[in-house]
Amino acid sequence: MLYVEHPTSFSAMLASNYAQLALTLSQELKSTLYSAMAHITASRVNHFTHNFTPALSHADTALAEAESAGLMELSVKAHMARALALEGVNQQNALSLLQSTLQKAAQHSLVVEANKIGLELDRLNNDVESARTRMQWFEERGLLNGVNIAKCYFPELADKKILVAPVETNVRLEVLGSLQARSDKLTSLRGRKRQELLVFLLEARISGRSEVSRLTLFDTLYLDEDELKASAGLKNLVHSLRETVGDNAVTTTNNGYALGECSSDAELFLPQTRFRAVRCLL
Numbered sequence: 001m002l003y004v005e006h007p008t009s010f011s012a013m014l015a016s017n018y019a020q021l022a023l024t025l026s027q028e029l030k031s032t033l034y035s036a037m038a039h040i041t042a043s044r045v046n047h048f049t050h051n052f053t054p055a056l057s058h059a060d061t062a063l064a065e066a067e068s069a070g071l072m073e074l075s076v077k078a079h080m081a082r083a084l085a086l087e088g089v090n091q092q093n094a095l096s097l098l099q100s101t102l103q104k105a106a107q108h109s110l111v112v113e114a115n116k117i118g119l120e121l122d123r124l125n126n127d128v129e130s131a132r133t134r135m136q137w138f139e140e141r142g143l144l145n146g147v148n149i150a151k152c153y154f155p156e157l158a159d160k161k162i163l164v165a166p167v168e169t170n171v172r173l174e175v176l177g178s179l180q181a182r183s184d185k186l187t188s189l190r191g192r193k194r195q196e197l198l199v200f201l202l203e204a205r206i207s208g209r210s211e212v213s214r215l216t217l218f219d220t221l222y223l224d225e226d227e228l229k230a231s232a233g234l235k236n237l238v239h240s241l242r243e244t245v246g247d248n249a250v251t252t253t254n255n256g257y258a259l260g261e262c263s264s265d266a267e268l269f270l271p272q273t274r275f276r277a278v279r280c281l282l
Contacts, residue, residue, distance in 0.1 A: 017043040024223075036065040036074045043081040052088030059085050075115050076105045084120065094268055095124055115146060123153045132157055171246050171262040173198060193221050193237055194244075201250065201259040211253035 022038035039062035046055035059082035066074035083097035098121050105114035115134050122131040127168065131150050135157055138146030151158040170272035200220065204212045220229035221237070238250050238257060 004251070015045045015048060021223075022221060032065050032069045033071065036062045036071060036078065039065070040074065040077050040251070043078075043085060047081070047084045050088060052085050055088075056082065056087035063116070072108050073110055073113065073267070076101060076110055076117075079104065080113070080120065082109055082118050091124065092212070095121065098124070112143065112146070116149065119149050119153060122147070122150075128154050171249060173202060173245075173262055173264040177182065191240075194234075194241055197220060197241065197250075197257075197260075201257060202264055205259045211256045211258045213256040215256075217256060276278050 019042040020040070022034075022041050026034040026038040039058040043055045043062065044060035046052070046058060059078055063075065063078035063082060065071075066078050079097065079101040083101060084185050086097060087094040098117055102114055102117045102121065104116060105111075117139055118134050119131055122128070122134065131154050135147055135150035138144070138150070197217070200212055200217065204210075215229070217234055218225075218227065218230040222233055225233065238252075241250050242248075245262065248261040249259070251258050
């Protein structure tokens, strides 16, 4: 995983940000369904960042909500999240709970979830051949998320080609360390919001998305501001980045913004499948 294997100040920023937004939204909606989903997401993110105690707490909350509402699929997902949280405490207990959760998913014909749980068992058991079989099952059904999970856990299952070619340019973002831009000279990119915006846009490009919408950026960068203030703040932020990095570093799209004519050390030196490891969680 890119931000775990190459620690930066942004190691868990993206995943944690989205998890917190989901929790906040579920509270506003006062929905048991959305609350259970948000707590499952928060549990998985905390497992990813090795915060096993909050991961277990979120999983327990999700499990109680799912079972009280009779939400079987979410109950299975919450059991799975709880098993993964236990991984940091007792791996044998985690394996046992994953096995029983796999049986529960199969009993209720939740075949996709059963295969995802199976991939977690394969990871813990280091069973690459079982993971290969599950990956083929996902591929045959066009379920690319499951395919990507298998490739993240077992890099030897990934094809060798890089799907997104780096942009040829004399400006390069360096994110595997202190965030900075390199062209004729090295420029440190100061300001938390400027850094976060660049990370969001880079993450979008590497994962194959053509843009990040303004509404998404409002919600992530200006959560406590009204739309007018958020819009003005975002415009000023983009203008500031263009002045610092280059006029074409951030491009305006139909609904928002995208990373423009700049490359990154992440794209140049790391396989795309490893950059997308956060996405494999959900």
